Amino acid sequence: xxxxxxxxxxxxxxxxxxxxxxxxxxxxxxxxxxxxxxxxxxxxxxxxxxxxxxxxxxxxxxxxxxxxxxxxxxxxxxxxxxxxxxxxxxxxxxxxxxxxxxxxxxxxxxxxxxxxxxxxxxxxxxxxxxxxxxxxxxxxxxxxxxxxxxxxxxxxxxxxxxxxxxxxxxxxxxxxxxxxxxxxxxxxxxxxxxxxxxxxxxxxxxxxxxxxxxxxxxxxxxxxxxxxxxxxxxxxxxxxxxxxxxxxxxxxxxxxxxxxxxxxxxxxxxxxxxxxxxxxxxxxxxxxxxxxxxxxxxxxxxxxxxxxxxxxxxxxxxxxxxxxxxxxxxxxxxxxxxxxxxxxxxxx
Numbered sequence: 217x218x219x220x221x222x223x224x225x226x227x228x229x230x231x232x233x234x235x236x237x238x239x240x241x242x243x244x245x246x247x248x249x250x251x252x253x254x255x256x257x258x259x260x261x262x263x264x265x266x267x268x269x270x271x272x273x274x275x276x277x278x279x280x281x282x283x284x285x286x287x288x289x290x291x292x293x294x295x296x297x298x299x300x301x302x303x304x305x306x307x308x309x310x311x312x313x314x315x316x317x318x319x320x321x322x323x324x325x326x327x328x329x330x331x332x333x334x335x336x337x338x339x340x341x342x343x344x345x346x347x348x349x350x351x352x353x354x355x356x357x358x359x360x361x362x363x364x365x366x367x368x369x370x371x372x373x374x375x376x377x378x379x380x381x382x383x384x385x386x387x388x389x390x391x392x393x394x395x396x397x398x399x400x401x402x403x404x405x406x407x408x409x410x411x412x413x414x415x416x417x418x419x420x421x422x423x424x425x426x427x428x429x430x431x432x433x434x435x436x437x438x439x440x441x442x443x444x445x446x447x448x449x450x451x452x453x454x455x456x457x458x459x460x461x462x463x464x465x466x467x468x469x470x471x472x473x474x475x476x477x478x479x480x481x482x483x484x485x486x487x488x489x490x491x492x493x494x495x496x497x498x499x500x501x502x503x504x505x506x507x508x509x510x511x512x513x514x515x516x517x518x519x520x521x522x523x524x525x526x527x528x529x530x531x532x533x534x535x536x537x538x539x540x541x542x543x544x545x546x547x548x549x550x551x552x553x554x555x556x557x558x559x560x561x562x563x564x
Contacts, residue, residue, distance in 0.1 A: 217260055217261075218307065220255050220305075222255045223251065224252065228246065229249065229251075233246060239259075240313075242310035247306040249297075257303075258308060258310045260309075267475070320360075323368055324351065324355065324365060325510075327511035329349055329350075329412040334352055335376040336350070337350070337375075337376060339372055343395075344377075350370075359376055364492045377392055379392045387450075390449055398447065400415045401444045402443055403443075436449075473486060473505055480552040481545060483507070484544055488541075493540055494541075495544065497537060504555065
């Protein structure tokens with residue numbers, strides 16, 4: 217599906233936008249030749265028809281901030297752009313943000329990032345390989361037993377850097393969050409780390425990212441540069457002082473997760489959060505780990521991923537990467553009953 221995106225002021229080709237369409241977010245690189253105020257077509261994986269209709273009905277909201285880590289290298293050779301046959305506008309692929317990213321969960325174990333220490337992956341050059349944060353224990357286990365590649369970017373990793381708490385070690389926090397080492401933090405760098413470390417309202421922070429005139433930036437970015445420097449971080453009214461109380465949300469228990477062995481349909485409805493009628497493999501792994509409270513146990517995370525990898529091809533015979541409701545709920549032969557039998561979940 218293709219969605220028209222207008223480039224906000226101040227952004228140039230090669231920089232990335234985070235674009236929200238309906239309840240979904242995508243990361244997309246601004247193509248060559250498209251200046252601020254111009255537009256291009258963002259191509260995203262086609263959702264189910266009902267979701268696609270809703271997305272087409274809502275105007276996309278460019279959140280207007282570069283993801284510094286993914287800036288195009290100046291020496292990168294030009295690439296041939298695809299263009300619309302009717303309008304001539306460039307067409308570029310977009311990367312959808314996962315449920316784990318949207319909900320500030322670890323992409324490896326799906327534990328809420330704010331529930332424990334977090335870490336970031338460093339490459340052989342000692343620099344961060346992406347803007348992503350991970351549960352520290354899960355990241356260290358991934359490094360020990362994984363492929364030596366970041367699970368999201370597939371870039372080579374050599375170590376895990378624990379991220380200090382901004383409330384107690386602001387200087388060390390600044391150094392860890394400063395992805396490109398330029399001694400200043402973009403708004404995306406700030407927001408993504410706050411969501412990873414603090415029990416805050418992520419929706420409010422996302423709204424702040426989308427609004428360059430939001431009061432947070434006027435207070436924290438005192439010189440109006442568009443970035444937060446170290447001296448602004450430590451100012452009396454700066455970021456470090458404010459986050460001790462900002463956006464604190466009351467703990468809520470939330471709805472109880474249905475028992476998959478007793479009510480497979482209710483369990484499916486609970487985890488089909490975008491109401492697409494499908495669950496992809498990562499969604500199933502995430503749902504099972506959270507259902508059975510395994511997110512804090514690296515060995516069980518690995519076991520669950522291996523088990524789902526082993527049985528998945530039997531049900532995803534078209535290679536789409538997703539399982540629909542009928543395939544999941546089919547008595548005795550569906551994915552739900554196979555998961556229950558394979559993992560012995562009914563005994564837990």
